[in-house]
Amino acid sequence: MDFLEILRTALQQALGPTAIVYVLAAIGINVHFGYTGLLNFGQSGFMAVGAYGLAVTVVILDGSFWLGVAVSFVAALALAIVLGLPTLRLRADYLAIVTIATSEALRLVFGSVEMKDTFGGSNGLTGYSKVYKDLNPYSDGIDLGFISYRRDDLWNITVGWSLVAICCLVVWALMRSPWGRVLRSIREDEDAVRSLGKNVFAYKMQALILGGMIGGLAGLFFALKQASVVPTDYNTNLTFLAYTALLVGGAARVLGPVVGGVILWFLLSGLGATFGQMTSGPDPILPTWLMDSSQSSLTRFIVTGLALMLLMIFRPQGIFGDRREIAIDGR
Amino acid sequence: MGDGTAIDVTLSDDSKKVDGQPAPIEGVTLTVTTDDGTEVGEDVTDAEGKASIPLPGGGTYTVTLDEDTLPEGIELDSKTRTELEVRVLISGSATIAAFPIGVQAADTTGFATKLIDSIVSGIKFGLIIALAALGLSLIFGATGLTNFAHGELITLGGVVTYWFNRDAGLPVILAGLAAVLVSALFGYAQDRVLWRPLRRRGTGLIAMMIVSIGFALFLRSIFQYTFGGSTQTYDQYVAQVRHSWGPIHLNDKEIAIIVISLVVITAVCIAMMKTRMGKAMRAVSDNPALSASSGMRVDSVIRNAWILGTALTGLSGVLLGLNSQVSFQNGGRMLLLVFAAVTLGGLGTIWGALLGSLVIGIIVEVGPTFGVPSSIKEVGALVVLILILLVRPQGILGRRERIG
Amino acid sequence: ACGSEDSSSDAESNDSPSESSSSSAEPVAEGDGTLTFGSLLPATGSLAFLGPPEFAGVDLAVKEINEAGGVLGKDVVHVRGDSGDADSGIAPAESDKLIDAGSDVIVGAASSGVSLTAIDKIMSAGVVMYSPANTSTAFDEGDYSKPDLYFRTAPSDILQGAVLANLLVKDGRKNVAILARQDAYGETLASEIKKNLEAQGSAVALTEFYGEKAQTFDTQVQEIAGAGADAVVLVAFEETTSIIPQLVSAGAGPKDLPTYFVDGNTADYSSEASVPLPAGTLEGTKGTIPGAETAGDFKDRLKGVDPKLTDYSYSAESYDAVVTSALAAIAAQSDAGEAIASKLVDVTTGGEKCTTFADCAALLEADPAADIDYDGVSGPIELGETGSPTAASIGIYEYDAENKISPVEYISGNI
């Protein structure tokens, strides 16, 4: 087996554009869930409106690219408001169901035959990313010796990591402030915060909007790097994996989602590569009756599932989390 | 030319049958012209009602029927249909055209029938959801855990039944029973191996929820690994024809599904309300430490919840497989609906889970009758869920918490 | 094609015509010297039953190309990938893997819906995407109508739709109901069938779609059963095995209403198949699959690489995709994706006919500028403007009492 090759693939993916999508989504969830305690399981919905905001504006409405970017922010904002106005008074677990239901409903509507002319049906939409591609200042890919990125991906990761940095900075600046303190208090007990004269609803709404817009940004970036918007991409697994990234890193920590996302993708692609190698070639390491190459791609998920479980069992607070906080959690 | 590319026209009168076949219409003149109006050929239908006009090649042609040559008493269904514009792509053999004559008004089912049928299948689907929802509710009730691996427990029932049935050759009924037993065992095992150690370590509920996401991924992939990616059916009761019972149409297996789930659900609900075990489960979820202080063996109460909950959920999977098919994705696809049902009814209330499931099942199936696009009929249920929660944030049967 | 400096260390590459490439006048994209095929085919998911024949087609072609001396002096390489289902998100991830593994041509995906989730990613990496089975019209429209990096050996559903509609009209169906999966494939094929049926004088009672992730098909089946149609067309993948029993329950099974299948589900449903249906259920049901009759000798060669093969759908198309790419690479004297793409149409249309890789490669070797026209095992393969075949055959099949298919007739046509 070629361990160097596996390491290379894993590292390349862990810092690559897909990981960035999850990192961004997880930063948004961190604002919602980590800091405010809003159990938003509909992050994929925010991402979808972000992505479709751009695609529909450019492809269907013939708007300009930058208008599309603006629309995509406005769409995420609008979704946050529309979702928040009625649901923010729900209990946390109900909110989870409503958000997951909304995001699924959105995905189904975006992919429906009936709305094909607006959202492109299940094929989705393509052909909006030219301006973005043309902005690419690099003339060539980059080869860092060990890992290398193609020209496209180099541009993607430049943009992506810059977005991540900006989001982290914003989150950091906000969460160390009294504003962030109010959010964390709301997570603990809304009524207590209310009794101290804080407009809990307004804060929750602000948090929902902030996290939702970061989610929208994640969707936008997803759409740009993928060059296509396909409804099935925005399924609930996306949200779950983003949650995983967040918790792996540690919730309510500024860098938690970043580290978590990178590690998650490192694991996922490293495992994929490992099992891929073990089952491919004329004389695979694992006998085919035990595992063939199609099963090998599944093994990665099996092991990821296991790894996630083990991580939570042995380090429930995530990598950055505080053990003491978890101890408080016991009922 | 002459390679066989042609337009063949068949004329027959659907209102008159000869030997069960529509009666051919003879002697009608048909003309084929190209796009720009040039005539390509002309033919008259023969005794079998057929005419054939050879073509020089592919392209778009217009076939015109000369209405004057139609026999007495025969009319085209619609005036505009004396011309057909046919795009010929097939080379080497004929492209067929037909003119609708005497086609009977389609025998479509009325709104009422559709509604009744969809309500019945909604109830059936709702009951299947209810079994799983009850299982989820029990487990949630005893542990407070939002179990994202619950869908996989549904899958388990179906997959195991399939194995017992197809691979071990048991009849479906026995295989299903065996699968429920295996599910119960699995419930025991997963508590023993996974959840109990986690509780011992004092793992928080959120962390456990994430563990359940990992577990779901793990199980689903295992199922896919072993069962394969395809959709399968049991070897009995696959295609049964429905009988009419008054306005209701059901086949035997559907009746069985409805009866089995009703009986099981009622039994479980009553047991939960009346027995000590049911109360103990609620007590444990409220406050495990206090339950222990009252003399309950918290671990064994929770274990029972897992066993019963997983068995019920497995049964739901068995019936789902019987109703339609078995696939490694069965449960994952149902999960959201099960969650929706439990939430709709009010978290943690047993009857609520049942009611919520029926509402969800019926809305999913009835929606299309009222114009919900059927390709996204689940959206209807999700929207109703959201609306109901807006009016009653605590769910249909849920209760508000006291403040202060 | 850039291996000039390491030719001294590479003993066996000495006899290859590597010098001709460096002196080549046209500015071709640089490759890495090895023509690598990635396969993005359904090992898992609802088209998994088509995985084995498609993989076998690719494997066989790779084997035969290497036996004939490889491409540009080197053996071609095959990297496997799984395409999964559109909703599983496997395809984009696997594409990354394949691209990273240095693929120049990615053969796949099978499902049109899956292809669309990965097409932009693959094309923007400068890699050829070459599908042996995509039949959706979406690939000849909009963004993909330009000659670019997307090609396919399967004909667009414009032809399958026409043939199936023609079959229906010929069978005297006057009022047809269509039940289709709601994806790039189902939507376009359903609309092609409907268009042709209506043009040819038959009515379409209704077209009903179900979501790819549908939990139950009750509603759709009820609609179909209650539509008063005289025939049903089922445009589906593997979920066919769930829908048929439900149609039977609703009194609209193949025994009650003549039923027609398409390439997504014209599979083997006999008791030996991986997904059986009760014997007799499908007797008399007809279905269409694009592609010429699979020659007996080709079947034998496929069995050579995968002895367990029972189904042959799209194996020929997969084989031809690999062979034409290899020929295009030779013609372009480069293994880079863009270079291959620039020659693909050339090697399949106009020029001196040849029918095997060895023959065609020999022609090109004799004169790199030779104009060849490869005619493959799946048909004449004439790639048009948009990278799709312009001529093809569609097979019509019928089920027997065991739920096995056998061909009835092959109809050819031009798009």
Added chain:
Amino acid sequence: MAAELTAAQAALAQVATDPGAKKPDPIVVGSGITRTFGGLKAVDVEHIEIQRGVITALIGPNGAGKTTLFNLLTGFDEPNSGQWSFNGNALQSVSAYKVARLGMVRTFQLTKVLAKLTVIENMRLGATGQKGEKFWLAPFKWLWKGQEDEITSRADDLLARFKLDAKREDFAGSLSGGQRKLLEMARALMVDPELIMLDEPMAGVNPALKQSLLGHVQSLRDEGRTVLFVEHDMDMVRHISDWVIVMAQGQIVAEGTPQSVMADQRVIDAYLGAHHDTDLSELDEAALEAEVEAEIKEEQA
């Protein structure tokens, strides 16, 4: 008790001691407030007035409706009927946070600490009018730094007084039952309210500490604030309250100075009990034993 009475305290001398009596300078005025749960009328207050600038105690048997009345007044629950006002502002269906902002702050009987925030953070949260709590100002630390420091020093003072300074950096979730009560109260004081409503603030608080805190509550009044508290601890009621309102079964049944109320036979019967003020160690041990024996015999029979 303070040697010289404030004007507000003195004014109470004129007030009639019947339920719902009018006060000379009421800060809260309510009438016709009812709240039912199922068949149970938890609150049924015809008229209530709270005098400004004094300490009023609200007492009554368990389940009398005291906490529910608190909930209604502060917007945490919706009444079936009734109007009330604070400082002349009508408060019907005004949301809880607005009530608090108007200067009417309450604590909870079952404490609500913010478990995963440290004690000092809990305290800081209490302060009102923080610039840093505004979204647009929050990211810029220099804008709110000064205010934060000032808040922190105020919080530290209170923590010291409530004997929580050693716990300053601990998570509030790790506090003992009594410490939570203390934190709850200290945090409410951070709001700097005009009227502070304490729901059993001293239940579970150590007697020595309680004594020192009573002085603090009195100093609040002396600063001109109004205090309304629910308490079952008669020592506290007796020592610091200027006025006592007695509730039973949702209604106000008596009002008056602590002395007069505690002497009221109805109050003694329903609330204080016969043993009140007696030393339990002087209970007739022999009688108790006899009682127990009798019961045991009864059981055996």
Added chain:
Amino acid sequence: MSENSTERENHLAHADGAVLRADNLIAGYLPGVNILNGADLYCQPGELVGIIGPNGAGKSTLLKALFGLVKVHTGQVLLKGDDITNQRADQLVTKGIGFVPQTNNVFPSLTIEENLEMGCYQAPGTFTERFDFVTDLFPTLGTRRKQRAGSLSGGERQMVAMGRALMMNPSVLLLDEPSAGLSPVMQDEVFVQTRKINKAGVSVIMVEQNANRCLQICDRGYVLDQGRNAYSGTGKSLAGDPKVIELYLGTLGAAS
């Protein structure tokens, strides 16, 4: 810490034959942070022992440690001579120990009746009899038997909590602030009844902040501070000890 060492000697001298005895307990919630730093305690058969002390002294922790709800790192707990250190709570219930926690002491989603039913979980047969006993004590609980405990007032909850422990008819009863939140008349009732139960042969250990009342009825009292015993003695002697008054009892209650 001379006082402390005399406390220890005192303990060792008198603890023999105790129903429940704890020696030198060191326990805490988090690794590395000990809340109990060598607390001792014993309770002779039929004794009523009171524990008082400042907030956060570790009184509740001590009770929880006795009852196996907090992990004991060093030291041991003996019940009638058997080592029960760190045993599961439900096993201790079987052995006859009852416990009323200070907080979270009811099942909110169960009705009053069900809460009480949980109290005699291990002996369901005795339910009706014990239920009558408890509702005699707290008539409110009888009239509201179908109300969910989560909607009860603070004092009513406290009654349910106390009632639940009485349902099981234990031989040793651990009470953590049973009178908190109760009206004066009910508080007195609780103290009197506790004494009565105690007279009937049940050993009781009670933690109280209503310190004067507690010391009035108990046979012996402990003052706990910072996780160890600061003082101990008979109830009367402690109540009169000026040091104890100054540091823990205050002068409020005595003034009356």
